[in-house]
Amino acid sequence: xxxxxxxxxxxxxxxxxxxxxxxxxxxxxxxxxxxxxxxxxxxxxxxxxxxxxxxxxxxxxxxxxxxxxxxxxxxxxxxxxxxxxxxxxxxxxxxxxxxxxxxxxxxxxxxxxxxxxxxxxxxxxxxxxxxxxxxxxxxxxxxxxxxxxxxxxxxxxxxxxxxxxxxxxxxxxx
Amino acid sequence: xxxxxxxxxxxxxxxxxxxxxxxxxxxxxxxxxxxxxxxxxxxxxxxxxxxxxxxxxxxxxxxxxxxxxxxxxxxxxxxxxxxxxxxxxxxxxxxxxxxxxxxxxxxxxxxxxxxx
Numbered sequence: 001x002x003x004x005x006x007x008x009x010x011x012x013x014x015x016x017x018x019x020x021x022x023x024x025x026x027x028x029x030x031x032x033x034x035x036x037x038x039x040x041x042x043x044x045x046x047x048x049x050x051x052x053x054x055x056x057x058x059x060x061x062x063x064x065x066x067x068x069x070x071x072x073x074x075x076x077x078x079x080x081x082x083x084x085x086x087x088x089x090x091x092x093x094x095x096x097x098x099x100x101x102x103x104x105x106x107x108x109x110x111x112x113x114x115x116x117x118x119x120x121x122x123x124x125x126x127x128x129x130x131x132x133x134x135x136x137x138x139x140x141x142x143x144x145x146x147x148x149x150x151x152x153x154x155x156x157x158x159x160x161x162x163x164x165x166x167x168x169x170x171x172x173x174x
Numbered sequence: 175x176x177x178x179x180x181x182x183x184x185x186x187x188x189x190x191x192x193x194x195x196x197x198x199x200x201x202x203x204x205x206x207x208x209x210x211x212x213x214x215x216x217x218x219x220x221x222x223x224x225x226x227x228x229x230x231x232x233x234x235x236x237x238x239x240x241x242x243x244x245x246x247x248x249x250x251x252x253x254x255x256x257x258x259x260x261x262x263x264x265x266x267x268x269x270x271x272x273x274x275x276x277x278x279x280x281x282x283x284x285x286x287x288x289x290x
Contacts, residue, residue: 009178011186063234065253115260119253124212125228129197171271
């Protein structure tokens with residue numbers, strides 16, 4: 001088994017990580033696909049079977065720290081925008097993760113959406129470390145690891161001249 | 175990236191520190207002080223059956239319900255701390271994208287053999 005030894009510093013401590021390189025690459029690609037399907041399913045069902053965010057925005061947010069924002073988006077054009085953005089956003093974020101395209105950009109917006117769900121749903125009856133928090137942290141992890149290169153479109157995109165000449169695009173890809 | 179910058183330290187210490195404070199630290203304080211749930215727990219009785227519900231603030235407990243448990247640390251206080259941590263991580267991400275990416279040129283490569 002190939003082991004990659006990485007010497008680095010975390011905060012003030014030096015640490016050596018011994019990673020099974022093939023497993024790290026494989027595992028993050030697998031996690032990327034599964035998290036992507038989770039999000040794609042949420043979006044696809046909204047697009048196919050209809051979805052109204054009004055009740056959720058108006059009532060579910062009561063008492064939550066996101067209530068002012070949610071109430072503002074619970075009617076009119078902002079409500080319409082939200083319904084399109086959430087359905088299509090979840091679908092595209094999920095699709096992006098599954099095919100490994102613009103993985104960091106998709107993960108950022110996935111985390112952005114999960115943040116609102118986490119605070120608005122406030123499903124904390126059994127503790128504040130719940131599934132929505134793990135979803136949020138999974139998006140962070142996928143963005144951190146840039147998991148789009150294995151079985152992903154980002155591997156192709158990163159070899160294009162445009163990306164090679166514009167290093168900032170690495171922060172959108174994986 | 176093997177050298178960490180001041181921005182990295184701010185994100186790690188403050189962002190991560192706030193997350194740890196709000197979730198496991200305050201969570202353990204709540205539990206060890208005898209408060210099982212971080213939420214306001216209420217019971218409603220209807221037709222002889224009792225159901226348990228969770229509210230995020232005392233004000234959102236239904237009027238007909240009986241409040242049976244209040245957390246030691248209000249969940250919205252913990253929520254604000256987590257939100258602040260996420261904002262710090264988000265600002266760090268924006269910093270890496272718009273400011274730091276222009277100066278990055280060092281890439282360390284660790285090649286591993288592919289035959290086991």
